[in-house]
Amino acid sequence: MESYQIMKKQWKKIVPVVLAGSFLCGPFAEAATELTDKIYTNNIDPITSGSYSVSKGDVLLDASGYTGLPAYESSIINTMNGAVNININDGKTLTIKGYNNNPRPLNYHQGSALYAYQRGTLSGTMTFTGGNLIVSNEVTRTSHSSVFGLFADTGGKFDFKSDGDNKINLTVLVPMVGSMTADRHGIGLHNGELAFDGGNFLVKVDGDSVGSVNRRIGIEMAAGSNLDIKADNIWIEANEHALFIPATSGSSNPVARDVTNTAKFAADSIVLKGGTGITSTLETKFYKTKNFIEFTGETLIDAAVKGDSVFADIDGGRAIDVMATNITFNNKTTLLSENLTDLGTGPGYKHPVTGNWIDGYSLKAVSLEDSSTLVANDDLSISSNGGYYNTGLYVLKSLAQFNGKTDITMKNGVDSAKAVYVTSGANAVSKAEFNDDLAISLAGTRADYIAGIETASGGKVEVKKGLILNDNSDIYWAISSRGAKSQVDVNTSGSGTVQVIGDIGAANGGSIYMNLNNENSYLTATSYTSTSGATSKGKVNLDIANGAVWNMTGSSSVTELNLLEKGRINFMPPESHGAFKTLTVDGNYYGGGALYMNTVLADDDADTDKLIVKGNTSGETDLFVNNIGGGGVLTTDGIEIIQVAGQSDGMFTLKNRAVAGAYEYFLHKNKPDEENGSWYLRSELTPEPPITEPPVVIPPTVIVPPVVTPPPRPESKPDPIYRPEAGSYMANMAAANTLFNLRLEDREGRAENSSMWLRQVGSHTKFRDNSGQLRTSTNRYVIQGGGELFNTAFTASDRLGIGMMFGYGKANSHTDSTKSGYSSKGEVDGYSAGLYATWYQDANTLNGLYLDSWINYSWLDAQVNGEKLASESYDINGYSASLETGYRLPVYQGENGHVFITPQAQVIWNGLKADDHTESNGTRVKSGGSDNLQTRLGLKVSRDGVSDRDKGNDKLFSVYAEANWIYNSKQSDAYTSMDDVKVNMAGTRNVGELKLGTEGQLNKRLSLWSNVAQQLGGDGYSDTSVNLGIKYQF
Known part of the structure; x- marks a missing residue:
C-alpha cells in the first residue's frame, strides 16, 4: 500500500489532463511531413500510411466533435495502405481524440482511434518515435459493442520508440461520457503486437455511473498477441480488468486455439489498477493456448471493487485470476485485492439498481487454474479484503513458486477466509512452494470459518523456511490437509522460525510434516490425524528440537514424533485449556527432549495427561510433572502416564519433583508384577529384590533330577516416600517454640545486681x-x-x-x-x-x-x-x-x-x-x-x-x-x-x-x-x- 501511494503521487505529476479544454487549431495538409492541428466534424479523413513529424509545436487531431454519419466514422490513423511513421520532437505533444458512435461497426476502423493491421502484403506497423503521444477515444451511444484507444489486429504492430534522450511518453485514455454500456478498452491486441521503449506508459479507462462496467478494460490481448513495454513508469488503470486475455480473437470473436500470448512489463514502478488486475479466461483443455506474462521492476497490482462500482462478474476484486497462464515477478511485488460486501455483513453487495447480489461472493486475491504458473523471484505480499468467501492464494491444477519472503494478509470475509488453498485432481499437479519465509496474518477477519493453509485432493504446499501464523485466536485450522496425496510441509530446510497458533489436521490420506527447530519456534495447537466426516486417517509427522515448543491445547494424535534435543512438549494445564490431554503416536516415538505433563497425584485411577505410543520408543526423554490438586496417597500400580504398545526401549526420566501432600512420587517402568513397558508414577521407591537362597540339589547318586525349590516370594508393601519439606516445616516450628526460651541462670539474675x-x-x-x-x-x-x-x-x-x-x-x-x-x-x-x-x-x-x-x-x-x-x-x-x-x-x-x-x-x-x-x-x-x-x-x-x-x-x-x-x-x-x-x-x-x-x-x-x-x-x-x-x- 505504501508503494501504491508513492506511485500515485508520481503519476499525478506525469499525466496531463486531456479530456477537456481548448486545443490549438490550424490547417491540415495531408501530404505534408509536418503534422498540424485538425478538427473532424463532417467526415474523418484518416492517415493510412507515410512518414510524419511533430517538430514545430503541439498538434491536435480531434474527432470528438464529429457530427457526420456513423457510417463514415473511422480511426484517425491506420495502416490500410502500409506503414505509418511519426516522429515527435522532444517536448512536443501529439494528441489524438477519436469518436465512435456507430451502433454496428463494420470493423475496428470504426472502433478505435489508432488501428494497426496488415492488409495483404503491406506493412501493418505503426511507429511513433520520441515526444509525448496522447490518444483518447469517446462514445456516446449505448448500443456500440466495442471501443478501443489503440487496436492491433492480425499482422498489426504498434512500435513506440525513443530517440536517444528524447524518450517517448504514451497516454491512452478512454473516458466516460454520459450514460453508456459500450465495451471500452484502452489497448486491444488480437493477434497483434505492441512494443514500447520509453519514459512513461499510461492507460486509463474510466468507469460508469450505472451498475454494469462490463468490459472496461485497460489492455486486452488474445489470439497470439505480443506486448513488450520497457518504461520508466507503467500505469494501467481500468474499471474492470487492467490486463485481460479472453478466449476470443478478431473482429468476429472466433475462439483462439493453439496460440501463445506474451506480455512483458519492465519499469522502475509498475501499477495495474482495476476491478481485477490480470484476468485470463482461456482453458488449455479446450483451446490449447498459453499465456506468458513477466514483470521486471517494483510492481503493484491493485484490484478493488466496492458497492458503487460493481460489474456483473462475481469475481471482482481479484488481483490475479488466470487460466493457462505463466506469470513471473522479478522484483518486489504487492498484490492488493478488495471486494467489500458492506464490511462482510452479507453474502455480497445488493446493487441499488438491479437488486441483485453481484459483488463479493467469491473473492480470490490470486487465483491460478488450468496449468497456470506463478513465480515470484523477490519479496511478494498479498492482501485480500472482503468477499463472502475470501481466499488469499487459490491454486487449482497449477504451480506457484515464491523465492523471496511472502506475506499474506486476510481481512473481512463472511462465510470463510482462507489464506492459502491448494487443490488438484486426477492426473494433475497442484503445488504452492515457498522457498523463503511465509507470514500469514488473519487478525483482520472474523469469518465463520478461518484457515491458514489448506490442501485438498492431492494439492501440495511446501514452506521451506519459516512460517508465521499466529494472530487470530478464532482460527479453525492453521494447517489442514485432506485427500490422497495432499501434503503440507513446513520448514523442510530446518533453518526457519515457525510460530503457529491454531489446530493442525490431516485426513483421508493427506499429510502434514512440520519441523520446529529453534528456540523461537512454537506450535500452539491440537493435532488431528482424522477429522469430522473423514473415512480414513491422514499423517502428521512432527520434529521438535533446539528449544522449540509444542503447546498442546487438546488431546492430539500424530503419526511419527521426534522430540529431539532441547525440544519440548507442553501439555497445557486443564485449568486453562479444558480437561487432561492424551497424545497418541500411531507410529514410533524418538525422545531427546522434554515432556511437561499434568496429573492429579493421587491413587492409581487419578486423572492425568498421557502419552500413548502404539509403535516403538527409543532415545532419552526428560519428564516434568505438574500436580493438579492431588493430595497424595500410597499407590499400588501407580498412575500410568506413558503407555507403550511396541518395543519399549526409550528411557524416561523424571526431572522435577512430583510431590503431593506429604508424599514424593517417582517414575517407574512397568507394573510391580508385570513388565509391560509402560511408565507409572508411584509414591514409593522400587523395593529391593528379595534374597533368593541357592537351590537345594540332591546328590548325583540319585537318578531323579535335582529338585529346585524356590523360596516363597515375601509379601512386602513398599513404604511411602515422604517429602523432605515436612522436616523443614517441623524444624521451623520447633525452632519457633524454643528460640526465645530461657531460664533464670541464662540471664544471671543476681538480685543485688539489678541492671x-x-x-x-x-x-x-x-x-x-x-x-x-x-x-x-x-x-x-x-x-x-x-x-x-x-x-x-x-x-x-x-x-x-x-x-x-x-x-x-x-x-x-x-x-x-x-x-x-x-x-x-x-x-x-x-x-x-x-x-x-x-x-x-x-x-x-x-x-x-x-x-x-x-x-x-x-x-x-x-x-x-x-x-x-x-x-x-x-x-x-x-x-x-x-x-x-x-x-x-x-x-x-x-x-x-x-x-x-x-x-x-x-x-x-x-x-x-x-x-x-x-x-x-x-x-x-x-x-x-x-x-x-x-x-x-x-x-x-x-x-x-x-x-x-x-x-x-x-x-x-x-x-x-x-x-x-x-x-x-x-x-x-x-x-x-x-x-x-x-x-x-x-x-x-x-x-x-x-x-x-x-x-x-x-x-x-x-x-x-x-x-x-x-x-x-x-x-x-x-x-x-x-x-x-x-x-x-x-
Missing part, C-alpha cells in the same frame, strides 16, 4: 521424623537483652524484681531424605518482646526459695525451600510463658568458697501458631506443636568462690553443673500435616540434659556468664547450645 543485660545463644539441633526417612539439622542464633524496671520487697530479706526484655532470633535448617535423595531448607527469623519477674526469699545470699517467670510474644517469618520446588512463605506468631522455681541449699562452706545444691523445676507453655498454608503445588500444610507444656526437673550443683588475691575487690566467681529431665506433653514438640498426612518429629517426648556453666562478677558493675548444654533424646535427637551473657550495673 541491663545482654545474652547471645548459638545452638545446633539434630532430629529425625517418625518414619526415619528424614534427617534434619538446625542452627539457631539468638540475641536477647533486657533490664529491670521495678523492684520491691515484702520482708527485710526478700526481693521482687520486674523487668522487660527484647530479642531477635534466626534459625536455618536443612533436611535430607534418605530415600529420595532430595533435600529441603527451612528458615525462621523474627523478634520477641516480653516481661519477666524474679523473687528471692533471701536476696542477699540467694539461698532458699526462688521463683522466676516470664511471658513473651514472638512474631516470626518462616520459609521453606524444597529442592526443585517453589519457595513457600508463611508466619508464626504467638505467646509463650514460663514458671520456674528452685531451692538453693548450702552444703559446704570453705574459706574461699561455698558449695550449693539447687533442686529446680520449670514449666514452659508454648502458644505459638503457624499459619495454615497452601503450597503452590496445592498441598495444604498445617504445623503442630502449639499448646505444648514442657516440664523440666533437675538438680544443680554450684560453687561460689573468690581467690585470696581478689578478696575485698567485689569479685565473685561461680561454676555449676546441672542435670535435667525434660518432658513434652505432646507426642512431639512439632509435627507437620500435609493434606491430612501427619509426619511427626521423633525423639522429643523425653529428653535428658547436662549443662555446665560459669558466672563471674568482674567488679561491682560488670558481670559475665556462659554455659554449655547438651540434650539427648530418642531416635537420634540431640541439641547442643552455647550461651554467653554480659551485665552492667549503672
Whole structure:
C-alpha cells in the first residue's frame, strides 16, 4: 500500500489532463511531413500510411466533435495502405481524440482511434518515435459493442520508440461520457503486437455511473498477441480488468486455439489498477493456448471493487485470476485485492439498481487454474479484503513458486477466509512452494470459518523456511490437509522460525510434516490425524528440537514424533485449556527432549495427561510433572502416564519433583508384577529384590533330577516416600517454640545486681521424623537483652524484681531424605518482646526459695525451600510463658568458697501458631506443636568462690553443673500435616540434659556468664547450645 501511494503521487505529476479544454487549431495538409492541428466534424479523413513529424509545436487531431454519419466514422490513423511513421520532437505533444458512435461497426476502423493491421502484403506497423503521444477515444451511444484507444489486429504492430534522450511518453485514455454500456478498452491486441521503449506508459479507462462496467478494460490481448513495454513508469488503470486475455480473437470473436500470448512489463514502478488486475479466461483443455506474462521492476497490482462500482462478474476484486497462464515477478511485488460486501455483513453487495447480489461472493486475491504458473523471484505480499468467501492464494491444477519472503494478509470475509488453498485432481499437479519465509496474518477477519493453509485432493504446499501464523485466536485450522496425496510441509530446510497458533489436521490420506527447530519456534495447537466426516486417517509427522515448543491445547494424535534435543512438549494445564490431554503416536516415538505433563497425584485411577505410543520408543526423554490438586496417597500400580504398545526401549526420566501432600512420587517402568513397558508414577521407591537362597540339589547318586525349590516370594508393601519439606516445616516450628526460651541462670539474675543485660545463644539441633526417612539439622542464633524496671520487697530479706526484655532470633535448617535423595531448607527469623519477674526469699545470699517467670510474644517469618520446588512463605506468631522455681541449699562452706545444691523445676507453655498454608503445588500444610507444656526437673550443683588475691575487690566467681529431665506433653514438640498426612518429629517426648556453666562478677558493675548444654533424646535427637551473657550495673 505504501508503494501504491508513492506511485500515485508520481503519476499525478506525469499525466496531463486531456479530456477537456481548448486545443490549438490550424490547417491540415495531408501530404505534408509536418503534422498540424485538425478538427473532424463532417467526415474523418484518416492517415493510412507515410512518414510524419511533430517538430514545430503541439498538434491536435480531434474527432470528438464529429457530427457526420456513423457510417463514415473511422480511426484517425491506420495502416490500410502500409506503414505509418511519426516522429515527435522532444517536448512536443501529439494528441489524438477519436469518436465512435456507430451502433454496428463494420470493423475496428470504426472502433478505435489508432488501428494497426496488415492488409495483404503491406506493412501493418505503426511507429511513433520520441515526444509525448496522447490518444483518447469517446462514445456516446449505448448500443456500440466495442471501443478501443489503440487496436492491433492480425499482422498489426504498434512500435513506440525513443530517440536517444528524447524518450517517448504514451497516454491512452478512454473516458466516460454520459450514460453508456459500450465495451471500452484502452489497448486491444488480437493477434497483434505492441512494443514500447520509453519514459512513461499510461492507460486509463474510466468507469460508469450505472451498475454494469462490463468490459472496461485497460489492455486486452488474445489470439497470439505480443506486448513488450520497457518504461520508466507503467500505469494501467481500468474499471474492470487492467490486463485481460479472453478466449476470443478478431473482429468476429472466433475462439483462439493453439496460440501463445506474451506480455512483458519492465519499469522502475509498475501499477495495474482495476476491478481485477490480470484476468485470463482461456482453458488449455479446450483451446490449447498459453499465456506468458513477466514483470521486471517494483510492481503493484491493485484490484478493488466496492458497492458503487460493481460489474456483473462475481469475481471482482481479484488481483490475479488466470487460466493457462505463466506469470513471473522479478522484483518486489504487492498484490492488493478488495471486494467489500458492506464490511462482510452479507453474502455480497445488493446493487441499488438491479437488486441483485453481484459483488463479493467469491473473492480470490490470486487465483491460478488450468496449468497456470506463478513465480515470484523477490519479496511478494498479498492482501485480500472482503468477499463472502475470501481466499488469499487459490491454486487449482497449477504451480506457484515464491523465492523471496511472502506475506499474506486476510481481512473481512463472511462465510470463510482462507489464506492459502491448494487443490488438484486426477492426473494433475497442484503445488504452492515457498522457498523463503511465509507470514500469514488473519487478525483482520472474523469469518465463520478461518484457515491458514489448506490442501485438498492431492494439492501440495511446501514452506521451506519459516512460517508465521499466529494472530487470530478464532482460527479453525492453521494447517489442514485432506485427500490422497495432499501434503503440507513446513520448514523442510530446518533453518526457519515457525510460530503457529491454531489446530493442525490431516485426513483421508493427506499429510502434514512440520519441523520446529529453534528456540523461537512454537506450535500452539491440537493435532488431528482424522477429522469430522473423514473415512480414513491422514499423517502428521512432527520434529521438535533446539528449544522449540509444542503447546498442546487438546488431546492430539500424530503419526511419527521426534522430540529431539532441547525440544519440548507442553501439555497445557486443564485449568486453562479444558480437561487432561492424551497424545497418541500411531507410529514410533524418538525422545531427546522434554515432556511437561499434568496429573492429579493421587491413587492409581487419578486423572492425568498421557502419552500413548502404539509403535516403538527409543532415545532419552526428560519428564516434568505438574500436580493438579492431588493430595497424595500410597499407590499400588501407580498412575500410568506413558503407555507403550511396541518395543519399549526409550528411557524416561523424571526431572522435577512430583510431590503431593506429604508424599514424593517417582517414575517407574512397568507394573510391580508385570513388565509391560509402560511408565507409572508411584509414591514409593522400587523395593529391593528379595534374597533368593541357592537351590537345594540332591546328590548325583540319585537318578531323579535335582529338585529346585524356590523360596516363597515375601509379601512386602513398599513404604511411602515422604517429602523432605515436612522436616523443614517441623524444624521451623520447633525452632519457633524454643528460640526465645530461657531460664533464670541464662540471664544471671543476681538480685543485688539489678541492671541491663545482654545474652547471645548459638545452638545446633539434630532430629529425625517418625518414619526415619528424614534427617534434619538446625542452627539457631539468638540475641536477647533486657533490664529491670521495678523492684520491691515484702520482708527485710526478700526481693521482687520486674523487668522487660527484647530479642531477635534466626534459625536455618536443612533436611535430607534418605530415600529420595532430595533435600529441603527451612528458615525462621523474627523478634520477641516480653516481661519477666524474679523473687528471692533471701536476696542477699540467694539461698532458699526462688521463683522466676516470664511471658513473651514472638512474631516470626518462616520459609521453606524444597529442592526443585517453589519457595513457600508463611508466619508464626504467638505467646509463650514460663514458671520456674528452685531451692538453693548450702552444703559446704570453705574459706574461699561455698558449695550449693539447687533442686529446680520449670514449666514452659508454648502458644505459638503457624499459619495454615497452601503450597503452590496445592498441598495444604498445617504445623503442630502449639499448646505444648514442657516440664523440666533437675538438680544443680554450684560453687561460689573468690581467690585470696581478689578478696575485698567485689569479685565473685561461680561454676555449676546441672542435670535435667525434660518432658513434652505432646507426642512431639512439632509435627507437620500435609493434606491430612501427619509426619511427626521423633525423639522429643523425653529428653535428658547436662549443662555446665560459669558466672563471674568482674567488679561491682560488670558481670559475665556462659554455659554449655547438651540434650539427648530418642531416635537420634540431640541439641547442643552455647550461651554467653554480659551485665552492667549503672
